[in-house]
Amino acid sequence: MVTGLAARALEFAYPGGAPVLAGVDLALVPGELVFLVGPNGSGKSTLLKLLAGLVAPTRGTVTLCGAALATLGPRARARQLALVPQALRALPDARVADFVGGGRYAHGPRFEPLLGRARPADAAAVARALDEADAGGLAERAVGELSLGQFQRVLVARALAQEAPYLLLDEPTAALDPDHQVRLLLLVERLVAAGRAALVVTHELSLASRFATRAVVLAGGRVVASGGAGEVFRRAVLEPVFGPHLVLAPAPDGSGRNLVVPWPCGGETGTRER
Secondary structure, eight states: OOOOOOEEEEEEEOOOEEEEEEEEEEEEEETTTTEEEEOSSSSHHHHHHHHHHOOSEEEEEEEETEEEESSSOHHHHHHHHHEEEEEEOOTTTTTTHHHGGGGGGHHHHHHHOOTOOOOOOHHHHHHHHHTTTGGGGGGGGGGGGHHHHHHHHHHHHHHHHOEEEEEEESTTTTTOOOOHHHHHHHHHHHHHTTTTTEEEESHHHHHHHHHHHHHEEEEEEEEEEEOOOOHSSSSHHHHHHSSSOOOEEOOOEEEOEEEEEEEEOTTSSOOOOE
């Protein structure tokens, strides 16, 4: 049986716009924690939407376990793929537990609304997802009362409630404090070790260099590097893409990985001549 989520020769352009992706190949299989990194505007979020089936490629294919993703309906996709977007509209008065419960729609009978009459299995999945995302204490709060960081954890919980084997996370740590950033990625690491697959889009190279089993660098809509953390997080790979504002040093855990952090170049100040 063919396993994995795969993009082949993927191209995409918005109507009337320049190409965003040009010939991208990417594969994700169970047991992998892959980080997708690249500068602003390189096409990372667009690629994630294509892999989730939210938009269709201009050319190329996306397959899931050997089947064309385009042949699967929304409910079938939701049973396999869970997406944590950068943002998601929610009614501000909605109860957090009900909002997270929306992630269970793929598991319920067709046309039966979940809210207000959750089945025991759904209620248990929602409670478990909230706890895993360190958001259990928010279950009875209104969505509109949450801080950005709290809502980010709730978005993660909603995706976890889907219990899908493939997780796609778009900047999941962007609004989180350092403790919750690490907690979240440790959670994803555990889920991957238990058999799931995860693709994480991030600008946090320091986190990617610590947690990635594989890293993919996207620039100008193309994959310019792909491989293990030791292969990708090197100055020769990163500096042509991200510029000189990086410091690389051996990670303190003795893993042989490089820790990557942003740092100003020598003699450069916060202002530049125009």
